[in-house]
Amino acid sequence: MKFLLPEIRHDLKGFQSLVSLEAETKDCIFDEIDIDMIATSWFDADMCAAFGAILYRLGENLNTIRLINVCTSVEKILSKNGFLSHYGREKVPDRWGTTIPYRRFDVKDDRYFADYIENELIHRAEMPIMSPGLLKKFRESIFEIFSNAVLHSRTDLGIFSCGQFYPARQRLDFSVTDLGVGMRQNIQDHTGLILSAEAAIQWTTEGRNTTKNGPVPGGLGLKLLREFIDLNGGCIQIVSDAGYWRRENRETITRPLNYSFPGTVVTVEINTADTNSYKLVSEPATTDIF
Numbered sequence: 001m002k003f004l005l006p007e008i009r010h011d012l013k014g015f016q017s018l019v020s021l022e023a024e025t026k027d028c029i030f031d032e033i034d035i036d037m038i039a040t041s042w043f044d045a046d047m048c049a050a051f052g053a054i055l056y057r058l059g060e061n062l063n064t065i066r067l068i069n070v071c072t073s074v075e076k077i078l079s080k081n082g083f084l085s086h087y088g089r090e091k092v093p094d095r096w097g098t099t100i101p102y103r104r105f106d107v108k109d110d111r112y113f114a115d116y117i118e119n120e121l122i123h124r125a126e127m128p129i130m131s132p133g134l135l136k137k138f139r140e141s142i143f144e145i146f147s148n149a150v151l152h153s154r155t156d157l158g159i160f161s162c163g164q165f166y167p168a169r170q171r172l173d174f175s176v177t178d179l180g181v182g183m184r185q186n187i188q189d190h191t192g193l194i195l196s197a198e199a200a201i202q203w204t205t206e207g208r209n210t211t212k213n214g215p216v217p218g219g220l221g222l223k224l225l226r227e228f229i230d231l232n233g234g235c236i237q238i239v240s241d242a243g244y245w246r247r248e249n250r251e252t253i254t255r256p257l258n259y260s261f262p263g264t265v266v267t268v269e270i271n272t273a274d275t276n277s278y279k280l281v282s283e284p285a286t287t288d289i290f
Helices: 012-025 045-060 072-080 109-124 132-151 181-190 195-207 220-232
Strands: 002-004 032-035 064-068 099-104 157-164 171-178 237-246 251-271
Touching: 002 012, 012 045, 012 181, 012 237, 012 251, 045 064, 045 072, 045 157, 045 171, 045 251, 064 157, 072 099, 099 109, 099 132, 109 132, 109 157, 132 171, 132 251, 181 195, 181 220, 195 220, 195 251, 220 237, 220 251
Parallel strands: 002 032, 032 064
Antiparallel strands: 099 157, 157 171, 171 251, 237 251
């Protein structure tokens, strides 16, 4: 079968296109699937996390996947971050250091993921200035996305991540994707709450809510990221099941998707033009307090 992929941008329309791909191909087994990218004039590189997860699941169902008619500009960026090396193309050196490489992690690869975010995200020169205390919490918040995927998604297909720095847009994008049960099902299984996909995402981003058992609190990672992004002027997007959630300019929007995503995607966009410095309220007072 052939699927014509449109341009994939870091927005609701881009996710709608990816869940359409998932819906059309989810029942394929022992099939040959051509993803025709002749109309894909742009591909926001961090979306490789979600795209790669869908294609990986297709591969696990013993399908043969080909990416065809990839335009030169898209091929260049998706070769630099290593994505296309999984589909028969050579990896191209990233001489400008703008990519956060595409990676797939097994659920037991927590140490490798920690090293990955430390080396590829936390210490990038483009990151806003954070105090040691806030930087520690920020690191923990990103790692909690991975931990939640391991603990709650019940995935056995792994966790996918990718990112990209856009100097002209002054944005640093970073995405983590799992192929699990999704937030709505997880909340229902652990709390009995029956929510729409969009309401389930909203519930998860409120720090007082958690499906974790025991004395260790959960749900604080997304809350801290949301509060940081509000101050920074960036954006967070979450897709889970058939729900889309976006936080930008201190406003939240939710939308239903046409089809379900087979797991959860968390995408963080950091405004690298932000010259403020941030710290936790509990740390010694300085000019800017987070």
